[in-house]
Amino acid sequence: MVRIVLDAGHGGTDSGAVGNGLREKDLTLNIVKKIGNLLNDYEGVEVHYTRTDDRFLELSERAAIANKLKADLLISVHINAGGGTGFESYVYNGNVSAATVAYQNVIHAEIMKAIGNVKDRGKKRADYAVLRLTNMPAILTENLFIDNANDAAKLKSEQFLQQVAYGHVQGIVKAFGLKKKANSTPSQPQQKSSDGKLYRVQVGAFSDRKNAERLAEELKKKGYPAIIV
Ligand SMILES: [Zn+2]
Structure with a gap:
């Protein structure tokens, strides 16, 4: 420990x-x-x-x-x-x-x-x-x-x-x-809930694409999959 x-x-x-x-x-x-x-x-x-x-x-x-x-x-x-x-x-x-x-x-x-x-x-x-x-x-x-x-x-x-x-x-x-703890890896961008629905998490909305790219880059660095829509 x-x-x-x-x-x-x-x-x-x-x-x-x-x-x-x-x-x-x-x-x-x-x-x-x-x-x-x-x-x-x-x-x-x-x-x-x-x-x-x-x-x-x-x-x-x-x-x-x-x-x-x-x-x-x-x-x-x-x-x-x-x-x-x-x-x-x-x-x-x-x-x-x-x-x-x-x-x-x-x-x-x-x-x-x-x-x-x-x-x-x-x-x-x-x-x-x-x-x-x-x-x-x-x-x-x-x-x-x-x-x-x-x-x-x-x-x-x-x-x-x-x-x-x-x-x-x-x-x-x-x-x-x-x-990393096995259960803490946020490798799945979406998780199916028990009722079969998919929930997505949005972390930001930007008018400037550069800012969006910066945040996506940041999330990727931390091990989160990120896409810009
Ligand atoms: Zn000080």
Whole structure:
């Protein structure tokens, strides 16, 4: 059983960074819940959260939760600020295991792949408490800049946040070789109900074909069959 601890940065009295009508603490919780939901489609993985609501937690408490669980990985999700654009990831800048470096490589790459046209600011190292105090591989992601208008526009899109979550999940899946649960594969575009009727699910309607193609592409990436009508 692979045990993953998802850490939504900030919370409660600590909003984290704010900008463009967004608060870091809300975005991190939203992303972390999306990651958890997606991970539930995989077998052999146990998902834990440092917080699932808007509450304050010390950095040491977050690490202690993961340490007590003897987790295999902690991922701390953050939003950047301070002038800039793009995505970057961190591991501790002291001694880290080879696994930590390997997980950062694969998770960073999968997130970049999933979020499309976003600047790659690189794989970095820093003395962040949540990374230093954890006994297991720990990675912190900084998902775009809340105080950058272009980045913030993306962060306001639920679909973009879903892509961010998807990238984290693909990274975890590759890092630990997770397999999808047999019954969760959405390989059938339509299911016959007991009364013999067919139900189709529509996910969007666009006046611009490019937007439709983008969504279809996104769905295909996630393993859903998609057609444009
Ligand atoms: Zn933060």
